[in-house]
Each structure stands twice: as C-alpha cells, then as structure tokens.
Amino acid sequence: MDAQETRIYTAIISTSLVLGIIIIYFIISIIRHQRRNIELHKKNILAEITQIEKERARIAADLHDDLGPLLSAVKMKINTFELTDPHDQIEIEKTNKHIDNILKRIREISFDLMPNTLLRKGLVKAVKEFVDYLSNTSNISFNFNFDDDIKINEQRSINLYRIVQEIIHNTIKHAQATQVDIDLRVVNNNLVLTLTDNGIGFDYSRESKESIGFGLRSLLSRTEIMKGHMYLESKKGKGTTYTFEIPL
Amino acid sequence: MNFTLVIAFSLSIYIAGIIAVIRLKKINKIYYPFLISIWLGCLSELVNSLLAGKNLNSYTNINLYILFETLLITLFFRNLGLFQFQKKLFYSIIGGLIAGWIIENIIVKQINTIAIYFTIYSSLIIVLLSVTILNKLIVSSRRTFITNPIFLLCIAFIIYFTYQVMVYAFWIYAPQSDAGFLLKIFSIMIYINLLTNLIYALAVLWMHKKQEFTLPS
Numbered sequence: 001m002d003a004q005e006t007r008i009y010t011a012i013i014s015t016s017l018v019l020g021i022i023i024i025y026f027i028i029s030i031i032r033h034q035r036r037n038i039e040l041h042k043k044n045i046l047a048e049i050t051q052i053e054k055e056r057a058r059i060a061a062d063l064h065d066d067l068g069p070l071l072s073a074v075k076m077k078i079n080t081f082e083l084t085d086p087h088d089q090i091e092i093e094k095t096n097k098h099i100d101n102i103l104k105r106i107r108e109i110s111f112d113l114m115p116n117t118l119l120r121k122g123l124v125k126a127v128k129e130f131v132d133y134l135s136n137t138s139n140i141s142f143n144f145n146f147d148d149d150i151k152i153n154e155q156r157s158i159n160l161y162r163i164v165q166e167i168i169h170n171t172i173k174h175a176q177a178t179q180v181d182i183d184l185r186v187v188n189n190n191l192v193l194t195l196t197d198n199g200i201g202f203d204y205s206r207e208s209k210e211s212i213g214f215g216l217r218s219l220l221s222r223t224e225i226m227k228g229h230m231y232l233e234s235k236k237g238k239g240t241t242y243t244f245e246i247p248l
Numbered sequence: 249m250n251f252t253l254v255i256a257f258s259l260s261i262y263i264a265g266i267i268a269v270i271r272l273k274k275i276n277k278i279y280y281p282f283l284i285s286i287w288l289g290c291l292s293e294l295v296n297s298l299l300a301g302k303n304l305n306s307y308t309n310i311n312l313y314i315l316f317e318t319l320l321i322t323l324f325f326r327n328l329g330l331f332q333f334q335k336k337l338f339y340s341i342i343g344g345l346i347a348g349w350i351i352e353n354i355i356v357k358q359i360n361t362i363a364i365y366f367t368i369y370s371s372l373i374i375v376l377l378s379v380t381i382l383n384k385l386i387v388s389s390r391r392t393f394i395t396n397p398i399f400l401l402c403i404a405f406i407i408y409f410t411y412q413v414m415v416y417a418f419w420i421y422a423p424q425s426d427a428g429f430l431l432k433i434f435s436i437m438i439y440i441n442l443l444t445n446l447i448y449a450l451a452v453l454w455m456h457k458k459q460e461f462t463l464p465s
Contacts, residue, residue: 005422005429012418016436019414023407030386031393038390220461224390230461243458 045221053114053158060113063106071106075099115161123157124150127164127182138172146184152191156246159222160193166215167195167242175199175240186248193244201234255300257442258293264448265290275455278327282401285320286448288313308360315349318370321405325377328398330384341377345370368416371409378402378409400451408444411437 075096083089111133118126124146131142152160164182171177177199185192216232219242223230228246268275268283275283292313299306322341325331331338352366353359382402385393393399415437422433 005426008418008422009429009432012415012433012436015414015418016411019410023410026406027403030382034386034389034393037386038392041390216461220390229391231458232461233458 042225046225049159049222049225050155056113060110063113064110064116068103068106068110071099071103075103112165118157118161119154122150123152123160124184126157126161127184130161130165131168131180131182134168134172140172140177140180142180142182144182144184147186150184150186150191152248156191156226159226160191160244160246163193163219163222163244164195166219170215171195171197171199171240175201177239189248191244191246191248193246194241196239196241198239201236201238201240203234203236251300254438255297257438259297260442260445261286261289261293261448264445264452267449267452271452271455274457275452276457279324279397279455281320281324281327283452285317285324286452288316288320305360307362311349311353311359311363311366314363314367314370315345318345318374321374322377325381328381328384330377330381341373345373362419364416364420368413371412371416374405374409375413378405382406395454397451397454400447400454404444404447404451407447408440411440 078092078095078099081092083092115126115129117129127146128144131144134140135142168180171180175197177197179198181194181196183192183194183196185194220230223244223246226246228244231243231245232240233243234240265286268286272283292309295309296306299309319342322338322345326338348366348369349363352363357363379402381398385396385399385402389396389399415433418433419430422430
C-alpha cells in the first residue's frame with residue numbers, strides 16, 4: 001500500500017470502528033429503554049386493574065349484601081299488609097313481581113361484577129357456572145374442557161375469568177356463533193386457555209387500521225400483567241380462536 | 249486472510265438456511281420472504297465459491313442476488329405491516345428498485361460488473377425500512393427484544409447494510425487500479441457478513457408459527 005492507500009485504509013478502519021460503536025450503543029439503549037418501558041407499563045396496568053377489581057368487588061358486595069336484603073325486607077313488609085280491597089291486592093301482587101325482578105337483576109349484576117364462586121371455589125367452577133348460565137339464556141352451546149389439577153392464585157383467577165367473560169360477551173354480541181369451545185390446560189408449565197367460536201370471524205389487519213376495541217386492549221393488558229402471551233387467529237367466515245399462554 | 253477462511257465465513261449463511269429448513273413447519277408464513285432470501289443467499293454463496301475457485305467473474309450472480317434479496321426483504325417488511333396504510337409506497341419502492349437495477353446493470357453498465365450505486369441505493373432503503381420497523385416495534389411490542397426475531401432481523405439488516413453503504417462509498421473513491429487494496433477494503437464485509445449470518449440463525453430459531461397479538465402502531 002502506498003501513502004494514499006494507507007490514509008484511505010486508516011480512514012475506513014476508523015469510520016468502521018466509530019460506526020460499530022454507534023450501532024452497539026443504539027442497540028443497547030433500545031433494549032434498555034424498552035425493558036424500562038415494559039416494566040412501567042405493567043406497573044401502571046396492574047395498578048389500574050387492581051383498582052377496577054376492588055371497585056367491582058365492593059359494588060358487588062354492596063348490591064348483594066346491602067341492597068338485596070333491604071329489598072327482601074321491603075317485600076316482606078308489603079306482604080304483611082292485610083288488604084281487603086281486590087284492586088289493592090292486585091297492585092301488591094304487581095309490586096311483588098317488580099321487587100322479584102329487581103332482586104333477580106341485582107343478583108345477575110352482582111354475579112357479573114364478582115361471582116362468589118370465583119373467590120370461593122376457583123376459576124374452573126366459576127367459568128363452568130358462567131357458561132352453564134349462558135347456555136340457558138343464549139342460543140350458543142358451550143363446550144368447556146379443563147384439567148382437574150389447575151392451581152392458580154386469586155388474582156390470576158380473576159384476570160382469566162375476566163378474559164373468558166370479555167371474549168364470550170364479544171362472541172354473543174358480534175360473532176353470530178352457535179358453538180364456543182373453551183379449553184383450559186396445563187402444557188409445559190404454562191396455563192393455556194383457548195377459546196374457539198364458529199362465528200363469522202373478522203380480518204384483524206383490516207379492523208385494526210383505525211384502532212382496536214377497548215375489549216381487545218383489556219384482554220392484552222390482563223395477559224401482560226400475568227406475563228403471558230396472547231394469540232388471535234381469525235378469518236372472515238372461519239371463526240375466531242383466542243389463545244392465552246400464562247407461565248405458572 | 250486466507251481463501252479457505254473467507255469461503256468458510258461466507259458459507260456461514262448455511263447455518264440459518266439449515267435451521268430454516270428444519271423449522272419450516274413451525275414458522276409463520278409472514279417470515280417466508282426472508283427465509284427464501286436466506287436460501288437464495290446459500291445458493292448464491294455456493295455459486296460464488298465455485299466461480300472464485302475457477303477464477304471466474306461472479307458479478308452477474310452477485311448483482312442478481314442483491315436485487316432479489318432487496319425485493320424479498322421489502323416484501324417481508326410488507327408482511328410485517330409496514331405498508332399497511334401506504335400501499336402506493338410499497339409499489340413505488342419495488343418499482344424504484346427494479347428501475348435502478350436495470351439502469352445500472354443493463355443501460356449504463358453491464359451485468360457482469362460491480363453495481364456500486366444500486367448496492368448503495370438498495371442498502372439505504374433497507375436500513376431506512378428497518379429503522380421504521382424498529383420504531384413500530386418499540387411502540388407496539390411488550391415482549392423482550394432479545395428473543396424477538398423481528399428485532400434481531402432489523403438489527404442485522406441495519407448492521408450489514410450500513411456497513412455495505414460505507415464500504416461501497418469508500419470503494420468509489422479508492423484507487424481502482426490496485427485490486428489488492430480494493431479487496432482489503434472489502435474484507436471488513438467478511439466479518440460483518442459472519443456476524444449478520446449468526447444473528448439471522450438466532451432469529452430463525454426464535455420464529456414461531458403463531459404470531460403474537462400486539463397493539464397496532
């Protein structure tokens with residue numbers, strides 16, 4: 001190499017080294033910032049969801065324990081009236097029916113907000129109770145399969161129950177499905193929850209052009225705070241499958 | 249650096265190529281354009297080695313490979329949703345690449361000579377698209393980046409094609425009469441190529457059938 005070539009070669013080597021340092025710094029800083037961002041995001045989501053669940057539990061308890069007995073007492077009090085006028089008796093009958101309807105609705109809302117079964121008997125029983133109830137009140141038939149030895153803490157049970165609840169509500173509202181299969185299994189130390197419907201499906205890439213719905217965001221947030229992964233497969237006319245992998 | 253080591257380094261693309269063949273059924277279809285570009289890379293390196301062994305010109309093979317590699321990587325970026333809102337941009341880039349290749353390799357020069365300007369142009373496009381994908385990933389991905397194949401591929405593209413731009417830019421201004429010196433400049437790419445091929449192999453290992461659900465960005 002002559003003097004000019006040596007100068008060019010030195011310039012190339014120096015530039016390569018500087019470029020290498022810049023790229024390495026770029027990669028490290030991206031990874032570090034993304035990690036911090038994930039942690040912060042998870043903390044915020046966890047705080048938000050915990051707050052929401054506390055509120056729901058409080059409202060459910062208030063409805064079930066305070067308002068329910070109060071209405072029952074009112075009904076009992078009304079029934080103690082000794083009325084002779086047939087018109088008044090008919091009115092009392094009507095009022096009784098109204099109170100019964102209100103009590104039924106309170107139980108439904110309370111169950112929707114925080115089912116007692118979930119806290120007392122765990123996720124599997126709560127989901128079973130939920131789908132049994134929906135089998136009787138909707139046109140969809142549910143098939144729930146699960147492993148018997150699933151042991152998870154209360155917070156995860158609540159999150160998974162909310163996920164099932166959200167997806168089934170969406171399916172009833174939008175999917176026009178007649179069959180929903182729910183599968184809850186332990187695979188390779190992961191809890192795998194799969195929900196499949198035979199509805200009209202949707203093109204996610206097209207639907208997400210504007211923005212995704214609050215429901216899907218909520219599913220993703222709950223999955224993230226459990227350090228899990230969410231997969232969604234859907235095609236127009238071919239149903240939808242949601243899969244959640246939660247590390248145990 | 250001896251010839252055997254240069255050939256061994258360039259054939260390191262086979263690691264990713266073989267892993268891709270073994271894992272093909274477990275890999276989501278969105279990665280297929282990239283996998284095809286890897287297999288094309290394997291074929292191209294083999295042809296280059298054979299031609300180099302016989303002291304024959306391999307620029308035709310290299311020029312064709314660079315064009316197909318760039319088109320396949322652009323297609324891969326489209327599969328990742330990069331042109332979701334700008335379909336015209338995708339077709340403009342594809343059209344621009346093909347036009348650029350024809351101008352340098354057929355109209356201005358011949359296909360059996362080095363296509364410096366097209367290589368710089370196509371490399372710059374891939375680097376810019378990779379940076380855009382990285383930006384999208386930072387906003388939408390909640391998964392650790394180290395095991396994310398898209399992140400690894402973007403980093404590999406940025407490293408390889410940035411160095412390619414730099415080396416080819418120096419190549420333009422280096423004295424063209426000294427072949428030994430030109431080869432010395434190009435030797436940087438041998439190490440960068442090895443590093444990139446190893447990152448490709450790692451990325452192929454992390455590719456999955458099911459595409460994880462993320463927020464749109």
